[in-house]
Amino acid sequence: MSETFQEISPADFFYRNRDIAGFTNPSRAIYSTIRELVENSLDACEINGILPEIYIRISPEKEPTSDPSIYKIRIEDNGSGIPSNIIPSAFGQVLFGSKYKLRQTRGTFGLGGKMAVLYGQITTHGQAKIISSIGGPKSYEYTLTMDIQKNRPIVIKNKTHRNKSQWHGTIVEFTTEADYSRAMAKILDYLKQTAIVVPYANLTFVDPKGRFYKFDRATTLMPKPPTETIPHPHGIDIETLKRMIEATNSRTMKDFMKRHFQRVGESTARKFLEFADISYKRKPKNLTPEEIVKFVYAVKNYEGFLSPDATCLSPLGKELLNTGIKKELNPEFIAVHQRRPAAYSGYPFIVEVGVAYGGEIPKSAGILLYRFANRIPLLFDEASDISYKVTNDMMNWRHYRVLPDTPLAVFVHICSTKIPYKTVGKEFIADRPEVEHEVINALREVARHLSLYLSKKHHMEREKKRLDVFSKYLPKIARFSTKLAKKKKIPDVKKLMRSAARYAKEE
Amino acid sequence: MPRKSKKKQRKGAVKERKEKVISSLQNFGEKTYDQIVSGEFPWTNIPSRSINNIFYDEKLRQYILGDRSVKRTARNIRHIRPLTQLIWIGMFADELSRQSKTSTLRDVYYSAQAYEMSFTDQQESDNLITDLETVIGYSREDFNVFPEERSAIFGDLTVEYTLPGYEGNKLNLTSHPDGMMIGPALTSSELVNCKADKVIAIEKGGLFTRFIEEKVHTKHKALLIHTAGQAPRATRGFLKRLNRELKLPVYIFTDGDPWGMHIAMVIISGSANAAHLRDLNTPDAKWFGVWATDIVDYKLPSDQLTELDVKRLHELKKDPRYEGKLWKKEIDTFIKINKKAEQEAFSRYGLTYIVDEYLPAKLEIAESL
Numbered sequence A: 001m002s003e004t005f006q007e008i009s010p011a012d013f014f015y016r017n018r019d020i021a022g023f024t025n026p027s028r029a030i031y032s033t034i035r036e037l038v039e040n041s042l043d044a045c046e047i048n049g050i051l052p053e054i055y056i057r058i059s060p061e062k063e064p065t066s067d068p069s070i071y072k073i074r075i076e077d078n079g080s081g082i083p084s085n086i087i088p089s090a091f092g093q094v095l096f097g098s099k100y101k102l103r104q105t106r107g108t109f110g111l112g113g114k115m116a117v118l119y120g121q122i123t124t125h126g127q128a129k130i131i132s133s134i135g136g137p138k139s140y141e142y143t144l145t146m147d148i149q150k151n152r153p154i155v156i157k158n159k160t161h162r163n164k165s166q167w168h169g170t171i172v173e174f175t176t177e178a179d180y181s182r183a184m185a186k187i188l189d190y191l192k193q194t195a196i197v198v199p200y201a202n203l204t205f206v207d208p209k210g211r212f213y214k215f216d217r218a219t220t221l222m223p224k225p226p227t228e229t230i231p232h233p234h235g236i237d238i239e240t241l242k243r244m245i246e247a248t249n250s251r252t253m254k255d256f257m258k259r260h261f262q263r264v265g266e267s268t269a270r271k272f273l274e275f276a277d278i279s280y281k282r283k284p285k286n287l288t289p290e291e292i293v294k295f296v297y298a299v300k301n302y303e304g305f306l307s308p309d310a311t312c313l314s315p316l317g318k319e320l321l322n323t324g325i326k327k328e329l330n331p332e333f334i335a336v337h338q339r340r341p342a343a344y345s346g347y348p349f350i351v352e353v354g355v356a357y358g359g360e361i362p363k364s365a366g367i368l369l370y371r372f373a374n375r376i377p378l379l380f381d382e383a384s385d386i387s388y389k390v391t392n393d394m395m396n397w398r399h400y401r402v403l404p405d406t407p408l409a410v411f412v413h414i415c416s417t418k419i420p421y422k423t424v425g426k427e428f429i430a431d432r433p434e435v436e437h438e439v440i441n442a443l444r445e446v447a448r449h450l451s452l453y454l455s456k457k458h459h460m461e462r463e464k465k466r467l468d469v470f471s472k473y474l475p476k477i478a479r480f481s482t483k484l485a486k487k488k489k490i491p492d493v494k495k496l497m498r499s500a501a502r503y504a505k506e507e
Numbered sequence B: 001m002p003r004k005s006k007k008k009q010r011k012g013a014v015k016e017r018k019e020k021v022i023s024s025l026q027n028f029g030e031k032t033y034d035q036i037v038s039g040e041f042p043w044t045n046i047p048s049r050s051i052n053n054i055f056y057d058e059k060l061r062q063y064i065l066g067d068r069s070v071k072r073t074a075r076n077i078r079h080i081r082p083l084t085q086l087i088w089i090g091m092f093a094d095e096l097s098r099q100s101k102t103s104t105l106r107d108v109y110y111s112a113q114a115y116e117m118s119f120t121d122q123q124e125s126d127n128l129i130t131d132l133e134t135v136i137g138y139s140r141e142d143f144n145v146f147p148e149e150r151s152a153i154f155g156d157l158t159v160e161y162t163l164p165g166y167e168g169n170k171l172n173l174t175s176h177p178d179g180m181m182i183g184p185a186l187t188s189s190e191l192v193n194c195k196a197d198k199v200i201a202i203e204k205g206g207l208f209t210r211f212i213e214e215k216v217h218t219k220h221k222a223l224l225i226h227t228a229g230q231a232p233r234a235t236r237g238f239l240k241r242l243n244r245e246l247k248l249p250v251y252i253f254t255d256g257d258p259w260g261m262h263i264a265m266v267i268i269s270g271s272a273n274a275a276h277l278r279d280l281n282t283p284d285a286k287w288f289g290v291w292a293t294d295i296v297d298y299k300l301p302s303d304q305l306t307e308l309d310v311k312r313l314h315e316l317k318k319d320p321r322y323e324g325k326l327w328k329k330e331i332d333t334f335i336k337i338n339k340k341a342e343q344e345a346f347s348r349y350g351l352t353y354i355v356d357e358y359l360p361a362k363l364e365i366a367e368s369l
């Protein structure tokens, strides 16, 4: 008997394997749905330097029985909007997107929004409605479903509206099956953490019971928008190189290298080509397959390249991180630090961290860890994350006066043109020695500040306790000795209190 | 009349001492008060009672404190609380003394709470009482603080109370056949008339009762004192008074083992714990039994020494109080025969043997020591 063979589309693949994208069950799926859509909205704002206004609503589609149940999802943003002709593919075709670039965005795979729509479609047999405008005279409304087998959008309705106010932004609406009651805590946590890492956004959430959650912006300051960059030599492989050669119109290898790789100038190009044993005069399009392999191999072994350019990254910055933490957690003390750019495998990255102590931070059994990557809060699989390992296994907190019951939160934000996620679910960051090194050094820096603060605080508390002791006992000594000495007037101890306060400072 | 003048002099002794105690308490208060008034953190020096400041004084035949002292000052955060407690205890002692009220160690511990001066535990308040003793140089019984334990006395001594409400009342200490408790009322009494010519201190209650039954107090003209084990300080102080004021020789009768021997020694030479105090020991008192040599000479029923007994004997051997020939010989004999005997062991020869035979023989030997 012979096997039957068939081909499946990417949409079909992700339909069958929706687990790997975070759509495992109705509870996890609603969380992932909200997350993917909010992240698309935030990207659409930030790329264009727009202060985000995002509205999220989950409403029961039928009389609420018991979860899992059918809900209607609606997300509105004031982002860039999507050109009319792109809308169907952007929401109906898996692995289609505008973020396959060397640029720091939340989205990377061209998958997230579609998974949300697809899950809604397969659980409720419904359609998705998208309204968007790029700020022109018109806005466009599409009603569509996905042809999963063919990985194509099917447009069911298509309307055009006048857009007098020149509104720009996108509204997405569809039905989906969800277990809201079980996902609620995670969704709220996600929004709160988003509010920390995007302190310049206004987020509004209306939940199925009609409860309003508002996360107001605390600043109008925004990080500079990310820019696109060309690859660093260490970041390429044979396939990328072949594509680059195909696209180039450079006539010599030297020129090719200078134009298409970051931080490669005249002398670096010459020296490298000499090292690779490829003539700098060679025409790129004439390279033999053997030479292509040789080139890539040499790139890996050449140590003379400058490190990747990080100007394309868009970290949050100390001020915004500080604002975000303060706004959502209102701690007693905050220290933040941004590391200088570093690189792994040709990708630049920047680590930013914060520690927050006391205030509204609860006293818990351990340190509260907040992880972010390209401004996405990471909520699942904490124990597998590199920041968890550094925070809990590598840092010697005791050294910084942090005890097991010290109310402490740690924030780690990693931004990069390519975050080393372990899965498409974007939940935790792989063990990269370069990243680990940056995270631990950053944490040590903020921990030093914390330790100074704590020591000052302990000192002041001790001092207060000390003076309390004096003010408790000195008057008693005065009183008892008066009685014992058979005197009338109890002597004043104010002067002694003052000198107790004074010599404490000297010591 | 010589008799009367002697009596008067005695009467002065209790009163005079009480006045001295009160004035040294007041001194302590004034010193502290003046320090505060002059803007100084109050402080006081307390002679150190640590082991390396306790010395045996051959002349006084007791332990004394050396020259080292510790300064306790309110400037020091660790001292201010105990200093306050010390002054409070001073105040409390002053009240007790003036009002002639007595109090137990336990009372002191509880009374403090009324002044928000609570002590962590009884140990802490006991230690501070000892500090006050050290500072003013008088023992707690002098300022009317007594421990719980009591011992008893029986014999032909007439005392006159100085205790308010009983002032002038007289009592003969043969009035009650169980003996009279040696408590604050008795120790603060004047000794007005005494027919006895010696004191016998007895470790065990059973034997004390036997001695009364057998009329040792008349047969031997003795005051009998039951120490109830290690003699309480009040009892040691009282023995000292009997010895000094009435010139009565003191004889001590204990079990024949290292512990009994040491009960006698503490009466004679005092304890290291009371090195800061005087007048608690009676250097001329004599231990007359049960000796180790008695066990052999009288063929007494005996037990083997335990490991602990032997260890204790070796400790005593190194103790400066045990320098004398008699002590050395007895310690060595205990070790050699490896035996010990209780006071009751004499019952083997009948109930009266101890009083009729042993006691006169041993008293005679003791007198000649």
Ligand SMILES: Nc1ncnc2c1ncn2[C@@H]1O[C@H](COP(=O)(O)OP(=O)(O)OP(=O)(O)O)[C@@H](O)[C@H]1O
Residues within 6 Å of the ligand: A036, A040, A041, A044, A077, A079, A080, A081, A082, A090, A091, A096, A097, A098, A099, A106, A107, A108, A109, A110, A111, A112, A113, A114, A115, A169, A170
């Ligand atoms: N709210 C929006 N505003 C503007 N453009 C959007 C919006 N949502 C989606 N898009 C566009 O649609 C594309 C596809 O979105 P999708 O979420 O499927 O993938 P992605 O964001 O590129 O990558 P990822 O799978 O990592 O989320 C995006 O690249 C973006 O260009």
Ligand SMILES: [Mg+2]
Residues within 6 Å of the ligand: A036, A039, A040, A106, A107, A108, A111, A112, A113
């Ligand atoms: Mg996306």
